[in-house]
Amino acid sequence: MVEYGTPPSFASPGRAILVADDDAPTRQFLDLALRSLGYQPTLADDGERAVSLGRTQSFAAMLLDCRMPGGGALTVLAALRGDPSALSRGAVALATSAEVPAELRDRLLAAGFAGVIEKPCQITSLRHALAATLGIDEDLGVLDxxxxxxxxxxxxxxxxxxxxxxxxxxxxxxxxxxxxxxxxxxxxxxxxxxxxxxxxxxxxxxxxxxxxxxxxxxxxxxxxxxxxxxxxxxxxxxxxxxxxxx
Structure with missing residues (x-):
């Protein structure tokens, strides 16, 4: 289930995604799922690594787990949004969590997250969330x-x-x-x-x-x-x- 609230990348424009999650199976699933959808993920296993990558690399979007060592999604996003030199300061941010109570969802959306993805998630949920915020395949023509x-x-x-x-x-x-x-x-x-x-x-x-x-x-x-x-x-x-x- 997804609840919603662009700088260029080192890979192809609009396809580079930062995935930060301290759970190894979740990272592997998101890595494989995103690759199957045509995105190019970079993985981080804690909040500090996510902030470091977000500062030094330009991602179109970030999937940030709400609870990680070194800072969860709110901490990571605040650090990047507050750093004028961070290359991913303006990236679309999507939070991930195994539990999404209403209070947490409201805090995430108020903090600037474009969506909240409840784990375990479906590949279709990822597709919808990213297509709605990043756009669809650039190869598709305006008029056919x-x-x-x-x-x-x-x-x-x-x-x-x-x-x-x-x-x-x-x-x-x-x-x-x-x-x-x-x-x-x-x-x-x-x-x-x-x-x-x-x-x-x-x-x-x-x-x-x-x-x-x-x-x-x-x-x-x-x-x-x-x-x-x-x-x-x-x-x-x-x-x-x-x-x-x-």
Whole structure:
């Protein structure tokens, strides 16, 4: 279960992940799971090592155990956020814990964590958490004309659908901040948007909408990192879609 509340990396951009956990089997699982999802993890077995790595290496995200020798997730994040020279000062932070009472969850989200992953976790939970905050595969194009033509039937219909989608996205962009306070409504908007993206060949935006929808279904809460990531993809699509003729 995941509860939610970008500097370049030494590896490929956006794929380097710091994993800090004092339990060896957990580290091994997270290492293998993240690699299977296309990420490149670096492992630490205590808080002091995590702080050292976060200061000297640039990670896109950090998975930090709440209870470790040398400082748990809150201590590690505070040390990195408070150090202007830390290369991972701005990395997306996700906390991990075997127990997540409401009081701890609220403290973690208030401290700036983008999510709380309850252990033992599923690979799908990791995928949803990271995709919602870091974004989806950079190789996926903003517009896919072949996919759009296959779904819509012909070029004229595709053009009309894309013009309508552009208007919908303009309205959604303006409404996003308000919708962040209404997770149930935002889930429904993402569901409808995914359908529209399928007909319009906007595969990249559709994938990000799916990530945000899954994030919301698991947590019923939204944090700025997920909304900001979705807005980036929305505006990429807006820039690529044709407007209606005046």
């Amino acid at each position: 004309d072949e996919l759009g033509h296959a779904a819509s039937g012909d070029a004229r219909t595709l053009l009309a659908l894309r013009q309508l989608l552009r208007e919908e996205l303009t309205e959604l962009d303006a409404a996003l901040d308000a919708l962040a306070d209404r997770p149930t409504e935002l889930i429904e908007r993402m569901h409808r948007l995914r359908s529209a993206c399928g007909f319009c060949g906007t595969a990249r935006l559709g994938a990000q909408a799916k990530a945000l929808q899954n994030h919301l279904l698991e947590t019923r809460a939204v944090v700025p990192a997920a909304i900001d990531r979705f807005r980036i993809e929305l505006r990429k699509a807006l820039a690529a879609l044709p407007p209606r003729p005046a």
